[in-house]
Every structure is written in C-alpha cells, then in structure tokens.
Amino acid sequence: MTERARTVEQLLAAKEIAIVCGSGGVGKTTTAAALGTLAATHLGGKVLVLTVDPAKRLAAALGLETFGNVETRIPSEAFADAGLQPRGELWAAMLDTKQSWDDLVRRHAPSTHVRDSILGNPLYTNITGKFVQSHDYIAMERLYEIHESGRYDLVIVDTPPTRNALDFLDAPARMADFFGSRLLRWLTVPYRSRLVTMASRPFYGIADRVLGTKFLEDIAEFFSLFQTMERGFVERARRVTSVLSDRRTTFCVVSTLEPAPVHEAEFFVRELTARRLHLGAVILNKVLPPTLLDADAVAAAAALERRRAEVAEALAPGVGVEVDQLRRVLGEVATSFDNFHLVAMREAEQRSELAAAPDVTVAVPYVDADIHDLAGLVRLGNGVWR
C-alpha cells in the first residue's frame, strides 16, 4: 500500500497522467494549465498540457497566440517574463478532432484505397467535422498515443465538456462495442451482398422511407470500410481503456462550491470510486475567504445591524461625516456581510461533503480577475501546489 499524497506536488510527482475533470465554468482548463506550469517549474522534465476544450482560452493564458493539434513548447521567455526559471519544459496542444480522426484512419486503414474512400465519405466528413461527441473518443485516443510515445514525463489532460461528464471514460469501450457488434455487421450486409435477408427487411423498409437510399448507401459504405479496421480499433480501444486505470494515472476533480457544480463533482467522485480509478485531488476554485464564517465577525455584523443608529452616532464625529450617511454605509456593510456569510456557510457544507474521498483537497481563494499570462497561472497554481 503506497502512502497517500499529501499535496498536489507529491501527487503529480508520482504520476504520468493527470486527468482534470469537472463541469463547465469551474476553471477546469485554467487549473490544468496552472498545474502544468507548476509541474514544469518545480518537478522538471517534459510536461504537456492537452486541452480538448473547443474555446481557445488556454492559448491566451499560456502566452501563445494559437496552437493546434501540434504540440508546442511554451517559450522560455514567457517564463522569464513571469520571473520563473523552470527546471523542465512546458508544452501544450489542443485537440483538433477532425485532424485526429484523419490520423487515426491513416494509421488503421488496411490499404490506401480504403483510407481514401473513408476520408472522402460524406458521412465521415460530417461526423468528424461537425459533431461534438466525437471529441470523447478521440481525446482518450490522443492521450494514449502521446503517453505511449514516451515523449513526456507528465501529461495533464483537460477533459472535454461532455453532456454526461464521464462520457469520455466510456468512449473507448463504446467504440470497441460498436466494432464488435453483430448489429453493425447486420447493418452492412445488404449492401455487401445485395441480398436483403428476411430478418432485416422490415428494418430496411422503415430506414429507406426515413432516410432515403442514397444516405443508407453512404452509411453502409462508411461502416463497411470502418469494419476493415475493426481489429486495429478494438485492440486500440482496449489499451486506451487500460491506461485510464493504470496506477500511473490520477484524476483531479475541479469544482466551485456552487450547488450545480458540486452536484456534478459528487457524481464524478462516486463514479471514479465505483470504477476503481484513482481520485488524486479535489480542487475547489473561487472559494470565499474563511473570515466570512468567523464567529467574532458574525457577532460584530449582528451588533452593527442591531445598533446601527447608535454606532453611527458614536462614530460620526471621528470619521467626520454626517450621521445619516454613516448609518446608511454601516447598514450596507452589515447586510453585505450577512449575504456573503450565507453563501460561505453553504460553501463550507458542500466542501466537507466533497473532501471525504480524495487523497488531497485544496481550496483556491476567490479571484475574480481572469488569467491571461503565465504569472497569473503561477499565482493560481501556488494556491494549489503545496
């Protein structure tokens, strides 16, 4: 039994893949970038941050104008500007779904003819180019490819914002199921043999009326071609899945303490536990300061509220303002404290519920300003790191 990590630094020092997950809007991408920056700075080696978020925010935060499917090194000047001398290298890449699918087809296609037919199939073009869910599989596939290459000591993955937040975990298995299914074979039979079997006739009757023959032919061609790559794909999907449960892989759940993200984070924690995946850290962003829960502060706010007129009277001469105005200001101060105290209380409750499962739980204080540069990432990262 290995000892549990006590800090994010210890956690990442012992892992090769960190998968950062959480619902949208909690600062997942920024957190992944901050972890990467700190890891490159303090742990050394080659660190890659792989983002799959369609919005290109990470690029801005890393001081890169733009980066695509190609892994790009963050220039050392960007570190120098932030006052850092990293021990290692920081790299970043963004997942280009279409490009990654094309690469995958090129790798698995048994012949140049099959390769070109697939790449030119209208259905294929639409699937890979337009529809978001094809992110899921390709993200895991790309992660596997990168990890396998051994190019990096640590890969930090920012997960795609999926409809069901854990879809991406199942994507490789779904892909394998798909290729292994008899249904797929059945679907493509009539177009291979031109003989519609008795069993499938009703289905084709309906499908033909709904979709039209041309589209069905496109589908059939697409799947027939894809079947030629079945063995490669299934084997690949199996290995991609196994990387997720490898002991060198850890999951970091990012959340704020608002009700909806917490709800989703709890779901993540439950699912990861049920799948026996390693939950390394829960990182809580935008947490209100603990002074909002301080007993003295609560008492002072209550006193201020209750004895506002009296306090204003006593304080006004020293401050040198009118009593009425001071009373209004003190009233606003007390009300504002009450409001934020309420939110902080709810946050504290949510936090204790989330803290039970992971090796490490860290809270990052509320900073409203967004992060645009490495220095900003380092500030955020420092709140998480040790």
Next chain:
Amino acid sequence: MARPLLDRNLVFVTGKGGVGKTTVAAALALHAARAGRRTLVCEVDAKGTLAGAFEVGALRFSATEVEPGLWAMAMDTEESLREYLSLQLRVPLVARIGPLARTLDFVASAAPGVKEILTVGKLCWEVREQHYDLVVVDASATGHIVGQLAAPEAINELVEVGRVREQTRWMLDILGDPDRTGVVIVTSPEEMPVNETIDLAARLPQVTKVDLAAVVVNRVLPELFGRGEEEVFERVRSGDALARLTELVGPGAAKVLDAADLAVTLRRARAENLAGLRAALPPSLPMLYVPELFARVPGWRFTAQVAAALAEEL
C-alpha cells in the same frame, strides 16, 4: 424590429455551465405561463435540475403540468424516435422499432447528429402542431448549442432525398424564422462566461439561421455604496475609526469591513466585464439583468423570484 421574446413560439436558452441556465429557462417559462401563454419547458440535458426548479419528481418525455398553463418535460431521444415513427410514418408495430432504436444508438455514437435532430425535431414539432403557445428549451451549454441548432441543416446537406429531407425542411423554416424562434444566452458577469457569450453571439449567425433574441445576465451584484459613500467606507476602515468601531461592535469589526470590501471589489470587476459585453454585442440586442439573490436554493420560491426579476426587464 425584432419580435418580443415571449411572443415567439420557440426559445432556446443556452449558457456556460454554472451560470444558472436552467433557472432562467424555468423562470422565463413561468413568467410566460403566468402572463397567459400555454407554455412547455423542456430540459435537454438529462441532469434533473429542471425538476428541482419546480420541486416536482423526475420529469419524463410526456409533459407534466407543474402549474396551470405550464408544462415541463425531459428530452429522451429514443422516445422521440418512437413518437416520430408512429406519428409521422404511421409505423404501427412497436416491436419493429426495437432493433431500429438499438441500431440508432450505435449509429448515433458514430453520427451524433441523429440525436440532435431527434431533440430539435421534437421541439419544432410541438411548435408546428401548436400544442403550446411557447416552448422554452433548457438547451445544451454554449459549447454544444451550435451543433444542436445546426443539426437539421447538416442532415439536410447529407440526406438528399427521403422523408428526413422533407422533415428537416420544415424544421429549418421554424428555426430560421425570427418571429417564431429565438436563442437566449445566459451569462454571469464573470469574465469567462462573458467571453463565451461574446464568442457564441458572433458564431451563431455564421453557422445557423436562428435569431439571437436576448442575453440574460444572471447574478448581478447590487451596488453597495452610492455616490460619496465609498469614501466614507474607506474612512471607517482607517486606523482610529476602526479601533473605535471595534470597541463598539466587538473584535470581528475588521473582518466585517473586509467582507464589504470584497463585495465592492467583486462588483467592480464584474461591472467592467458587463461593460465589455455590452460593447461587444449588437446595440439592438436586448440585455436583461437578474440580480444576485444570495439565497440560491433551487426551488419554486427561487424560480419565482428570478421570474419576477426578468418580468421587470422584459
């Protein structure tokens, strides 16, 4: 002049995760229903938050009346397919749909546009059949909404003949008509949601024909201090006054003042974000503001409060 939001028939509510998209969708629907429009509100991502907004049990594909004139449902693409086949194609045998649905599941994992079309198709159909005056959709988040709204067009390009092509044509008619359909983007005043809103507002007209009807800014912090009052506050925080205040209300005085300072800082940062948002959006696009309500426990009370706030803005 664009048609008022709730006079349309189909309103898609989108926004970055965590900004209160579901609450705003529920509140818009509630407000419309109380104004006398027969309204359906539909949750597209099966997360169950919409049920919480009305304090009802799990919502299903068949609509539940949550108060007079207001119905709620949860999207289920398999049910949608079943309904489509039996209503549109008069395919009577449920048994035959079984393998088709299963096939669809597989096809959908490779061609996910199928799921999108079944979602958008069902909603457009409710509009076409005039089952309701208004359908409010708690739609996908900003990252996915374009894919969802563009699905009929994509399918239309892909399928050259057949029933589906005819179907997507009338869907596109409804979706592309600004008198009937509109998109509402919900944001909070924080920088990231604001930036995503600006991006989406620019991208929407490029890839879809659906009209952007309004932006709702949720959780706007109240202005704490009026003119000159901030200076008074700063004086109270200075050494002598703070010492006196501590004598008067106890040792927690400084922390209470710090909390007010945090509120002022947050408000200021967010006001800048909102100014940037306003400047980036077309001047004619309505922006509706909903104040931060602090007690954010989802439920009827909260939904009604947000509805009241929206009513003032509409």
